[in-house]
Amino acid sequence: MRHIISVLIENESGALARVAGLFAARGYNIESLTVAPTEDATLSRMTLVTKGDERVIEQIVKQLNKLIDVVKLLDLSEGPHIERELMMAKVKAEKGLREELKRLADIFRANIVDVTATSYTIELTGHGHKLDAFLEAVPEGAIIEVVRSGPLGIGRGAKGAGL
Amino acid sequence: MELSGAEIVVQALIDEGVEYIWGYPGGAVLHIYDALFQQKKIRHILVRHEQAATHAADGYARATGKPGVALVTSGPGATNAVTGIATAYMDSIPMVVLTGQVPTPFIGSDAFQEVDITGITRPCVKHNFLIKRVEDIAETMAKAFYIATTGRPGPVLIDIPKDVTDPNVRIPYEYPKKISMRSYKPVEKGHPKQIRKAVDLMVKAQRPVIYTGGGVILGDASEELRKLVEATDFPVTHTLMGLGAVPASDRRFLGMLGMHGTYEANMAMHESDLIVAIGARFDDRVTGKLASFCPQAKIIHVDVDPASISKNVKVDVPIVGQVKPVLRDMLKVLSERKTKPDAEALKKWWERIEGWRAVECLKYPPSDKVIKPQFAIEMLHKVTRRRDFYLTSDVGQHQMFAAQFYPFEKPRRWINSGGLGTMGFGLPAAMGVQQAFPKATVACVTGEASIQMCIQELATCSQYKLPLKIILLNNGYMGMVRQWQELFYEGRYSHSYVDALPDFAALAETYGHVGMTIEDPGDLEAAYKEAFAMKDRLVFMNVLVDPEENVYPMIEAGKGHHEMHMSPYLTAERELA
Numbered sequence: 001m002r003h004i005i006s007v008l009i010e011n012e013s014g015a016l017a018r019v020a021g022l023f024a025a026r027g028y029n030i031e032s033l034t035v036a037p038t039e040d041a042t043l044s045r046m047t048l049v050t051k052g053d054e055r056v057i058e059q060i061v062k063q064l065n066k067l068i069d070v071v072k073l074l075d076l077s078e079g080p081h082i083e084r085e086l087m088m089a090k091v092k093a094e095k096g097l098r099e100e101l102k103r104l105a106d107i108f109r110a111n112i113v114d115v116t117a118t119s120y121t122i123e124l125t126g127h128g129h130k131l132d133a134f135l136e137a138v139p140e141g142a143i144i145e146v147v148r149s150g151p152l153g154i155g156r157g158a159k160g161a162g163l
Numbered sequence: 164m165e166l167s168g169a170e171i172v173v174q175a176l177i178d179e180g181v182e183y184i185w186g187y188p189g190g191a192v193l194h195i196y197d198a199l200f201q202q203k204k205i206r207h208i209l210v211r212h213e214q215a216a217t218h219a220a221d222g223y224a225r226a227t228g229k230p231g232v233a234l235v236t237s238g239p240g241a242t243n244a245v246t247g248i249a250t251a252y253m254d255s256i257p258m259v260v261l262t263g264q265v266p267t268p269f270i271g272s273d274a275f276q277e278v279d280i281t282g283i284t285r286p287c288v289k290h291n292f293l294i295k296r297v298e299d300i301a302e303t304m305a306k307a308f309y310i311a312t313t314g315r316p317g318p319v320l321i322d323i324p325k326d327v328t329d330p331n332v333r334i335p336y337e338y339p340k341k342i343s344m345r346s347y348k349p350v351e352k353g354h355p356k357q358i359r360k361a362v363d364l365m366v367k368a369q370r371p372v373i374y375t376g377g378g379v380i381l382g383d384a385s386e387e388l389r390k391l392v393e394a395t396d397f398p399v400t401h402t403l404m405g406l407g408a409v410p411a412s413d414r415r416f417l418g419m420l421g422m423h424g425t426y427e428a429n430m431a432m433h434e435s436d437l438i439v440a441i442g443a444r445f446d447d448r449v450t451g452k453l454a455s456f457c458p459q460a461k462i463i464h465v466d467v468d469p470a471s472i473s474k475n476v477k478v479d480v481p482i483v484g485q486v487k488p489v490l491r492d493m494l495k496v497l498s499e500r501k502t503k504p505d506a507e508a509l510k511k512w513w514e515r516i517e518g519w520r521a522v523e524c525l526k527y528p529p530s531d532k533v534i535k536p537q538f539a540i541e542m543l544h545k546v547t548r549r550r551d552f553y554l555t556s557d558v559g560q561h562q563m564f565a566a567q568f569y570p571f572e573k574p575r576r577w578i579n580s581g582g583l584g585t586m587g588f589g590l591p592a593a594m595g596v597q598q599a600f601p602k603a604t605v606a607c608v609t610g611e612a613s614i615q616m617c618i619q620e621l622a623t624c625s626q627y628k629l630p631l632k633i634i635l636l637n638n639g640y641m642g643m644v645r646q647w648q649e650l651f652y653e654g655r656y657s658h659s660y661v662d663a664l665p666d667f668a669a670l671a672e673t674y675g676h677v678g679m680t681i682e683d684p685g686d687l688e689a690a691y692k693e694a695f696a697m698k699d700r701l702v703f704m705n706v707l708v709d710p711e712e713n714v715y716p717m718i719e720a721g722k723g724h725h726e727m728h729m730s731p732y733l734t735a736e737r738e739l740a
Contacts, residue, residue, distance in 0.1 A: 010346055013293065018285060025286045055473070062470035068290040068310060071346040163345070 002031070003057050004083060004153045006161060007046040007064060008072040011037060015069045019046060022067065028052065028060050032150030040163075043071065047152050072163065080156040086123070086149040087131045088113070092142045093120040100139070108134045119144060127151075166336040168297040168328035169194035172261065175304035177204045178338040181232050183223065183598055184208070185216035189236025190276060191263025194328035208598065208627060211619040213240050215591035217247020217318075218617070221256050222592030225578045226553060227599045228383060230257040230311050237263040238276030241322075242283065246585060248318045249287040253582025254404060255381055257316035259307050266326035267295055281322050289317030297327050301338050309342040314349030315468040316381060350467060353484030353492060361439070361463045361480045362496045368437035369508040370459075370515075371397045374420065376449075377404030377581065378442015378466060378486050385409070385574040387490035388441065394497055395504045397439070398516055400428040402449050403566055404581040405442070411570030417516065418525075421449040422718050423563045426524035429716070429724040431516055432457055440464045442486045445475040446582070447720075455723030465489050524716050525567055528732045534684045536561060536636045536708045540568035540608070543634060546691040550604040553596045555579060557589035557613030560642030563714040565608045587616030590633065594620060597629045604695065606632040612641045612661050621674040624701050632694055633703045635667060638710045646713045650728075671703030680705045 009015050016035055023030045031049040038045045050060060057075070065073050076083075093101050098120070105112055105122050108130070114121035124134055128151055135146065155161055166174060172195050176184065185208045188196045199207055210216045213235045220231025231251075235244045241262040251258045265274040281291045290310050292303050300323070307319040365371065373395075379388050385408045392399050392415050399409050400420040409416050418425035420432055432438065438460045443449070450456045456476055464471075464478040465486055472481040482489055527537045543554075554569060555578040556562040562579055571577045578596060580588040593607040614635055624631055644659040668678025677700050681690045687706070694702040715730035 014281060014285070014291075017282065021285050055477075059470065059474060062472075066468070066470050068344075068347050 001053070001057065001077075002049065002051050003075055003077045004047065004049050004081070004151060005061070005064070006074045006076050006153055007048065007070055008038070008162070009044050009046055010069040010071060011042050011044045012069055015044065016046070018067050018069060019048070019064065022063055023050075026059070026063065028056065034150045034152060047150070049151055072161065074155070074161045076153040076155060081153050082156060083127050083151045083153045084125055085128050085131055085151045086125050087134075088121060088123050088147045089135065089138070090119055090121045090144040090146075091138055092118060092144060094118050097139065097142065101142075104134070104137055110134065164336050165333040167194070167198070167330045167333050168300055168323075169198040169330055171297070171300045171336055172304065172323065172328060173198045173202055173205065174336060175301055175338055176232060177202070179304070179308050180229075181205055184232040184234050185210055185219040185595070186234035187213050187216060187236065187240060189240045189263060191237035191265060191325045192234060192261075194325065194330055195234065195261070195263070195323070197330065207234070208594070208623065210591065211622050212617065213243035214246050214587065215594070215617050215620045215623065217244045217258070217260060218250065218585075218588050218591035219595035219598070220258055220260075221247060221251045222555060222578055222595030223599045224251070224256050224258055224595075225592070226575050226596040228575070230259055230308060231595060232259050232261070234261045235263070236276065237265055237280070238278045240276075241278055241280040245284060245287070246587075248284055248320065250580050250583045250585040250588060251318040252287045252289070254377060254580065255316050256318065257311040258318040259311050260318060260320045262320060262322050264293070264322045264324040267324045268326070270324065281320065284320050287318075288320050289315075291320040291322065293322045294324070294327055297329070297332055297334055300327065301336060305339040305342050306344065309344075310347065314347075315471075350484050351488060353465065353482040353489035355492065357480060357482045358489065358492050358496055361482060362493060362500060364437055364461055364463060364480060365395060365439065365497070366500060366502045366504050369505065370435045370512045371395070371437040371439065371504075372431050372435045373397050373399040373439045373441065374402075374432065374443055375399065375405045375408055375441040376402040376443025379405055379408040380574045382442060382467070382486035383574075384442070384487040384490055387487055387494065390494055391490055394494060396506075396509055397504070398431055398513070400424070400431065402443050402446070402581070403579065406566060406577045407571035407574045410572040412572060417520075419566055420724075422451070422720075423567065423714050423716065425567075426522050426716055426727060426729070427516055427519040429718070429727055430519045433724040434515070435460045438462045440478075441490070442466060444471045447475070450475060451718045451726075452721050452723045455725070457724075522729075522733075524729060524733065526733055526736070527712070527730065530709070531684055533709045534681070534687060534706055536564045536638070536712055537568050538684060539634070539636055539687060539706050539708060540564050542687050542691060543606070543608070544569050546688065546695055547604060547606065550695070551600070551602065552576065553578060553593075553600065553603055553605045555589045555593040555596060555605070555607045557607070557609040558584045558586045559610050559613060560638070560646065560712075560714050561608050561610045561613075561636040563643070564636070567714075586613040589613060590617050590620050590631070593631050594623060594627075594629055597631055598627070604632070606634055608634045608636065610642060611635060611637040611639065611664055611667070618670075621671060621676060621701070621703075625675040628699070629701060630697070630699050631701050633671075633701070635703065635705050636708045637664070637667070637705055638708050638712070639664070640710060643714070645711070649711070649713070651719075667703060667705040671701070676701040676703055678703045678705070680707070682707045
């Protein structure tokens with residue numbers, strides 16, 4: 001099962017290495033990992049996506065909680081939540097394809113953020129599935145480069161997952 | 164009070180009540196060594212290799228329950244300490260290791276004796292710190308001791324760049340009285356509902372076994388465990404790390420379990436309908452094949468570390484908490500219950516267990532020609548049983564023989580590397596124990612392979628006049644490796660023969676100690692008596708033992724508790740009868 005885990009972690013040097021090292025040392029699967037500071041400068045938010053059966057996920061959660069730097073941890077998959085991922089895709093946009101790509105971007109509510117005579121760079125936000133669907137829809141051979149942030153998640157409702 | 168960084172390091176150790184530190188100086192820690200030189204409260208023990216500093220601090224911690232402290236320099240000093248740190252980590256031993264680091268402006272430049280020791284040790288410490296400012300030293304030291312000694316204990320490393328300890332930079336010093344961390348809140352008491360659930364299962368159990376590990380020793384919960392065993396009349400077995408929690412002479416003690424455990428302990432586990440696991444972590448050397456582990460049993464697991472629960476074996480009633488308060492609560496709930504453990508069922512269960520015990524699985528062929536290693540341990544017990552006695556060991560056959568044949572009556576008396584299985588541990592660990600208890604008798608049982616991994620420490624023992632008794636069970640082989648090669652590799656003894664051995668007795672004497680060589684079983688008792696009577700001298704006893712004796716019973720890796728190999732001697736004897 002795929003799980004999206006949100007971790008509030010002390011903004012200390014080495015904190016990210018502790019998490020990454022834990023996954024490597026114990027052989028856990030890590031699909032994506034994003035980390036950035038929060039509104040509180042002493043804390044970072046880490047969002048990671050992992051896969052495993054119930055027992056593996058239980059161990060991952062426990063082992064993460066055991067790290068001294070981890071302040072709070074939430075398995076978002078356990079409740080209703082919103083997931084978003086940012087993607088920037090550089091595509092070949094030569095004569096004859098430019099209109100079609102523009103229409104495609106509109107359909108997906110994407111933005112074209114950079115243009116050259118032969119290319120578009122398209123920015124798109126959404127659930128991972130939506131980003132996958134967009135890439136599917138781009139004419140074959142047109143993709144030059146794709147950059148994805150990995151998913152971020154937040155629980156639904158008024159309650160926050162802060163301290 | 165204004166102090167330099169180096170003085171703060173030392174003063175913080177004093178404020179933590181540290182009596183001893185084991186270490187080795189070098190460039191990056193010179194300021195700290197200079198500060199050490201100018202005080203009288205902490206005694207520094209100069210080892211001969213940094214691995215020994217960490218093992219000695221570890222031995223001290225295991226015997227006293229207080230955190231052990233080691234101080235080493237950057238680069239090779241720090242990497243040499245890693246084996247000792249990993250050893251302590253695997254056995255959850257509270258320890259604080261201070262490493263020197265190159266000055267902060269040089270970090271990352273591949274400077275002389277620079278190594279990323281916080282990176283290297285990250286997977287084998289409970290936590291580590293790199294201090295970047297002199298202002299952070301006091302608080303970091305306080306946090307390190309707090310983390311090392313609370314919750315599930317473990318080693319904490321502090322990396323201190325040289326410029327941070329500059330004697331010319333002085334700042335006001337105040338040691339934090341109390342540490343509170345938002346990200347680290349170790350659990351104390353167990354959940355009352357879970358404890359009641361556990362007691363529900365205990366009073367209903369027909370074939371219960373209490374299985375305990377190092378957690379009972381580390382958590383100083385032997386007394387509570389003994390009370391629980393008495394109150395329930397349940398049989399109890401210990402892991403290698405748990406020996407001494409219940410006196411070995413208690414009839415309810417079944418001996419050690421696992422790979423080289425007793426027949427009665429392993430069979431009881433296999434046939435049990437309720438396992439009460441306390442401060443144990445279901446290590447593969449204990450469980451054997453997971454699929455056939457205690458197939459009929461419900462499992463209660465008490466542990467301070469939630470990550471230990473249901474890691475290897477799915478548990479029915481988890482109780483997260485310190486062993487001591489959990490057992491106290493459990494005893495209270497039990498005493499308030501009207502329903503007591505099922506005496507009728509227990510009577511039947513004990514009859515079966517006594518049947519397994521009657522097999523006498525540890526019997527070995529007696530000999531008046533050659534010293535059997537088992538005999539050497541039995542004799543050691545005979546000679547030392549009335550003493551205030553601590554026994555450390557290295558790793559291999561001699562370790563298993565000691566665990567099987569030396570009946571430990573008290574906790575913290577059996578000191579060995581269980582989790583990591585570190586050869587070279589025994590001698591430096593014994594130094595730490597002797598330092599902590601100068602009047603006690605401290606012996607190290609070792610092998611001719613293990614002892615050579617830290618033999619340089621004979622010099623340290625000489626310098627600090629540590630009257631250890633070293634019992635080298637010398638069979639000329641890496642015994643456990645040879646045993647596996649005999650049993651699983653058709654006797655191809657690939658590189659397990661320890662050739663070119665020194666004359667150990669003579670070697671010990673060149674270090675200023677007493678050396679003995681004992682070959683005849685008839686001489687052993689008198690030799691031990693003579694050695695243990697020498698109160699002020701280290702005696703190195705080179706005991707030549709049967710070269711090809713094996714440790715039995717044995718469960719092959721990947722087999723279940725019921726699939727033990729018994730000693731061929733025992734099997735042959737039974738067939739004759």
